[in-house]
Amino acid sequence: MNHARHSLQDLAGISRQLRAAREQAEALARAQAEARAARERERNLFALTVGKVRPLRARNEVSFQDPAPAPLPLQLAIDEQKVLREAMSDEFDVSTLLDVDDQLSFRRPGIGLDVTRKLRGGHWSIQRQLDLHGLRSDEAREALGQFIRLSHRTGIRCVRIVHGKGLGSPGRTPVLKAKVQRWLVQKKEVLAFVQARPLDGGAGALVVLLQPGKRRMP
Structure with missing residues (x-):
């Protein structure tokens, strides 16, 4: 009788342990899924914010660059100034x-x-x-x-x-x-x-x- 009672108690303990382990596994899976969803939302933040986008039509545009300034004859200018200062x-x-x-x-x-x-x-x-x-x-x-x-x-x-x-x-x-x-x-x-x-x-x-x-x- 006592032996049967102990066996039932052991089975109940094992059942509780299994249920706790299952709950922990389910909680871990939910946390991982939520983390994946958060990362996905961050990656798609722009698309989620502005909605669908489409490329602009190509335009015939020409890009102009300002011509490079002519090199300044700095040494010549220095020499000229030096000579002008000659007394x-x-x-x-x-x-x-x-x-x-x-x-x-x-x-x-x-x-x-x-x-x-x-x-x-x-x-x-x-x-x-x-x-x-x-x-x-x-x-x-x-x-x-x-x-x-x-x-x-x-x-x-x-x-x-x-x-x-x-x-x-x-x-x-x-x-x-x-x-x-x-x-x-x-x-x-x-x-x-x-x-x-x-x-x-x-x-x-x-x-x-x-x-x-x-x-x-x-």
């Missing part, structure tokens, strides 16, 4: 550098007398001219510096600088002539200069010989 002093003493003759010609050290003689005689053709008439002193200095630099850079060898005879200046003194001589002596591109021949301007102009330069476009 051509009005206080420079040029008297000791000029040849003592009636025309006060100039030749850089190492340049022979034959160079100024040929320059005065028209051996080199005048290729370019700068007329400084009517310019103030600071304007004339800047114009002269730019003119000499550009002429040298483009391979010009011989130029004429017209400074005038000073007939319109107070006291009829050629102030600009003396300044032009000072400025030219300070320009490293200048090898020599002489007073122009009468047919080229005489006392109102200088003929200048420049150092040979590598010819290139201005």
